[in-house]
Amino acid sequence: MENSGFCNDNYTSETSDDDLVDLTGATCDFPEDVPYLDGDDSAGRSKGGQAQNGSVDVLDLLQGWGSGVGTYDDFNTIDWVREKSKDRDRHREISRKRRQSITALLLSVSDAFSGWLLMLLIGLMSGALAGGIDIAAHWLTDLKEGVCLNGFWFNHEHCCWNSKETTFQERHRCPQWKSWAELTVGVTEGASAYVVNYLMYVIWALLFSFLAVFLVRAFAPYACGSGIPEIKTILSGFIIRGYLGKWTLVIKTITLVLAVASGLSLGKEGPLVHVACCCGNIFCHLFTKYRKNEAKRREVLSAASAVGVSVAFGAPIGGVLFSLEEVSYYFPLKTLWRSFFAALVAAFTLRSINPFGNSRLVLFYVEFHTPWRKATRLGRYPVLEVAVVSLATAVLAFPNDYTRMSGSELISELFNDCSLLDSSKLCDYGPLAKGGEPAGNLSEGTVGQAERPAGPGVYTAVWQLAMALLFKMAITVVTFGMKVPSGLFIPSMAVGAVAGRLLGIGMEQLAYYHHDWDMFHGWCSPGAHCITPGLYAMLGAAACLGGVTRMTVSLVVIMFELTGGLEYIVPLMAAVMTSKWVADALGREGIYEAHIRLNGYPFLEPKEEFVHKTLATDVMRPRRSDPPLSVVTQDGMTVEELEGLISDTSYSGFPVVVSPESHRLVGFVLRRDLVISIDNARRCQEGIVGVSRVIFTEHTPVEAQGAPPPLNLRAILDLSPLAITDHTPMEITVDIFRKLGLRQCLVTQNGRLLGIITKKDILKHMAQMANRDPDSILFN
């Protein structure tokens, strides 16, 4: 288990808030041996912070007793209701003070605008980072091929910019740029040059990928993968300390550049979402309002994920919709507006940094990680795994033009339509055979205006593309879950684009040679140009990505923002919809949901409806064979008895009842709060001993003469636990949990407390029901 601390392995929280085993039954293998470089720090800070704020009531009553009441352990689920109440308390406090002094008024105004300032900062920072990553990745990618004599820090394009000796068509060939073969053996052509270049390409690729996996392994294990499944889980209310910390940010940014430059079949879009969320989380520490409240912070993170997609594709509206549709759990309208603002700021920051000026081109990349890799033995040796995959990728990718180029270059080449000046192999068409102009220079202006027979270049391209398709499909499946930052958007788009372009060329040639076929009749007259292979590539890319992620509206909007042009929106929609239907018929989960399920994160999918006819009584604990429910009585237990209950059980909270006989519900008390309060009382409050009575009532009763003073803990009692009846259908219960963001819910029968349902009980029940009746949710 030496290397098990990485992000794609199964996880079970040992300190989880629930007493249940993990859904997938695997053991906990989050990295115990790797320090949470950022976690300790932020955990410590937020602990102190939250206790200061806490619930105002608790603070007043506990009067500075230590800290920790109202905070959460790592790998726990937050209580949305409590967090939102806390924020409203804080807000009410500020509003109340506002009328008292000008300082307080200014504070309240600055508090109101801090959200906007935060958005501005996230947008600027994320845009700048994305721009930096673009530039660095470009430079390192070119370094695999050669070096610039003017200065090694120039990339190929920059190096040749100032060269006046090149024509537009030969703009990438200039004397300042030397390939490795030229530098070492002094030849530019021939077998020896090819071998040297090949070798250098492989060496650099290996070096970059090794460096990437080493950095991730050594400094920030959370920096691997795309991060989107984890971010979805965090946004749903789970706590993973350090996942969005500053070390993760730094390492992810650096290793993302290396991973992209190494030429592995991965993209930078998903990781950019993670990077933006790290920025969001870090900037949250500047503002008390967001630092101290887990719910408010998640609003910011929702906006940050929109920023991530915005900088990944230059698509601010698509980013907001992606956050809404794919990532976010709690997305109030206020967040919609703020996300939009932040996404715009980020997109414009990126655009103003981007030194290439070719905004459409740069905005093209993707990510991949499918779950089957679990089975490989290599998974246990992440560094070796990366080295092997990287070697295979480099060796196999170099000989084929279409795999050697980066994913984004490939996609933009495939989307491209053949027009004037296009020297691509894909546009090497033969002369017009019938009814057209003569071939040659004169006809260049009409290239693409009419169907023409494919030339030898096109045939070569088709074979290379077919090989590239097979290679990309295979290598992407192997690459997806490696221990480096890796995204899935670009590889899946590239696969789809290659398939689409091949189909498009096929259709085009069919239309040329068989104009008279029924399928072309009426809309494709001879000599006209009716098939656009570039459009086929675009639709293929969208369909493939849609099938992998199950994105819908956001994907269409992203594609439309990428390509600019409302006219393609209808075919795009048709492609995305078809691919979603086909994919749903094969299995209902998108890649992120599958990832979440495989990792056993406690995530209550908001999209899927629960359709089974079970009742709350079937799910609640205790079951019939279990020992009775552990409850606390409101005035009948001593400190010792409570301590015994705490040590005997591992429940994260206990219902408080009037008496054990009546089982009439009074409230709910959290284990963590109880432990902290009793410890503090024993240390700081005079006269509290083991036999002191613990009281949860409003008025402390008078104790018999000689008895120790009672300990009143009403301050930590949650007086408004939600209760449902035992006959409540589970479909309604699931809805209540989802919409209110509950951690647990009490179950009553005819007014008596009967049991408790936790979020994990629900997840377990849903998994059971899905296994029993797998296709019941298909035609939903």
Next chain:
Amino acid sequence: MENSGFCNDNYTSETSDDDLVDLTGATCDFPEDVPYLDGDDSAGRSKGGQAQNGSVDVLDLLQGWGSGVGTYDDFNTIDWVREKSKDRDRHREISRKRRQSITALLLSVSDAFSGWLLMLLIGLMSGALAGGIDIAAHWLTDLKEGVCLNGFWFNHEHCCWNSKETTFQERHRCPQWKSWAELTVGVTEGASAYVVNYLMYVIWALLFSFLAVFLVRAFAPYACGSGIPEIKTILSGFIIRGYLGKWTLVIKTITLVLAVASGLSLGKEGPLVHVACCCGNIFCHLFTKYRKNEAKRREVLSAASAVGVSVAFGAPIGGVLFSLEEVSYYFPLKTLWRSFFAALVAAFTLRSINPFGNSRLVLFYVEFHTPWRKATRLGRYPVLEVAVVSLATAVLAFPNDYTRMSGSELISELFNDCSLLDSSKLCDYGPLAKGGEPAGNLSEGTVGQAERPAGPGVYTAVWQLAMALLFKMAITVVTFGMKVPSGLFIPSMAVGAVAGRLLGIGMEQLAYYHHDWDMFHGWCSPGAHCITPGLYAMLGAAACLGGVTRMTVSLVVIMFELTGGLEYIVPLMAAVMTSKWVADALGREGIYEAHIRLNGYPFLEPKEEFVHKTLATDVMRPRRSDPPLSVVTQDGMTVEELEGLISDTSYSGFPVVVSPESHRLVGFVLRRDLVISIDNARRCQEGIVGVSRVIFTEHTPVEAQGAPPPLNLRAILDLSPLAITDHTPMEITVDIFRKLGLRQCLVTQNGRLLGIITKKDILKHMAQMANRDPDSILFN
């Protein structure tokens, strides 16, 4: 009260499901004298339908006893939880049967795709209607000025299309088109022609507006106004029978054409949303799934409102965001995707119908209705009111070019930048004074390339625009609430565009004459073109509309889809954001919320946070001074006692408890279900008399010898009522009501039933708190 049956008057439901007075204290004046032309029919149908479907359990147990269990009265709130459960029951039933036969399998597949088919139908129908409205309104508008000799059904543009005698600049003048003066007195110029044209313009305007108000008054009172506030209320779960019926659709479509053609200061965008929702509601009757379920039908209506905005502006993405941000209450992700599909279908249907080809131009219109009209005495005489306003509009609008043209023409003229061939007065600039080319023909190509002094045309235009601004502002305020279909988008955009253009021209001239001022320093060098008045107009329009409706993201996206060009998105955002902040500082409600509040609809605003520190116990009924809570015991009451309880109280439901002493909650029973069941039992079930016991337990106890058989009504008992504790903060309670769509919630204390909170209690409490502390929610 003769004419009180119109939509902008206050309303209190007499048959409301709650026992409380209306929030605004006004009396009910929904039209009792006007038949619900569509209501009876649909109510009858859905009653029968829902009883057949109802809850499966109820059906089994009531064994075909009459109908009505599980339906709602007019002006009642639906129970979202129950409706969604019902749909899941239906779905489960279909899934179960699917494996039994091929017919059932096909039925289940057709059921799954019925939603998409419905969306397709709504898109096609709404697009077609919007296209028809466009064409008809265009024709009638031109009819005010003259008639086509080739055929009176041609509008001005169509009439001159085939004329070969006209140049491009004079394309609107052709011999076939005759103004009224030409036809009647035979002159085209001079005072007499002006007078005749003026007179005919006023007469036609009066005729159209009279016809519109007459049709609305006589056939479909619900067709007036924009309909958006009512649709928001309906989507939140309120029932207004006939509001989305076929008569409303027919009359609204016809009168919308008339109202727009009459030249009143109103737009067609809001009404188009109402028209689309009517289409959606009517098509819902084709599918059992949607006909019989109020929650499912509201999903369709959410999508239909997106369709409405899509056809109003040709902005499908903006439409979806408008529905999400502004109109919808319950918007699952499934609806997002379907709305998008329907909105696209509609936009393309409209575009393919549009005979003018100038898609951008046609897609420009708006709506208005502000609440202050309440105070006018004219409001009681709607026909007279319309006649007076229409006369005033026509008389005052004709002499000024900028008020005579329609709102959309005005806006597109103002957005326009001065370029080659532009013969508008707004582009009559003088020759370049310094550093430019010579004036005259040669400089035409550079018009708009450099700042130039305003010519006499611009000065005239500025004065006319200033007058138009004053006129538009005044007349729009008067027009907004009239008894004709009227929208607010276009008039408010027009006001904003005029103001923006004026500011833009001012800035431009300032920049020309005072290049050296600090504010121009550095970015506006002499001879350069730095100020674009058209952009100012666009920003003004967006800002004004944003201030009126408080739309944010959806407005920016709509403007960007209208004008096409991501580059203006940042200034647009800044304008919309500033106007929202300024407007929020003056009062937090948008026009639709204000309208809903003034009409006293039971609408729980999802955007506003409840910030007061009250508890459930402060809001629940009964209050301390009230008589005790009316409860039903589960086995202790006779039929007579229950009938007495029903006739003595007007509550819409009763909690069922174990015994009056323990007050332990068993369930909740609705008044309507109780009345229907007892009536049915008395009629159809043998032996049920006044002294028969009514039982709600699972097992019917054996009665004493000689006693009549008991009546078991467990089938109508809701076994899963939600209960909260008396200490639950109201902020959480409000959240629960909003998110779960509750009608009522029970309150317990230490496990005993204490009281009940209804949606109306909450609305009343929120209104009270807002009055007490009006600015507490300002800096939220």
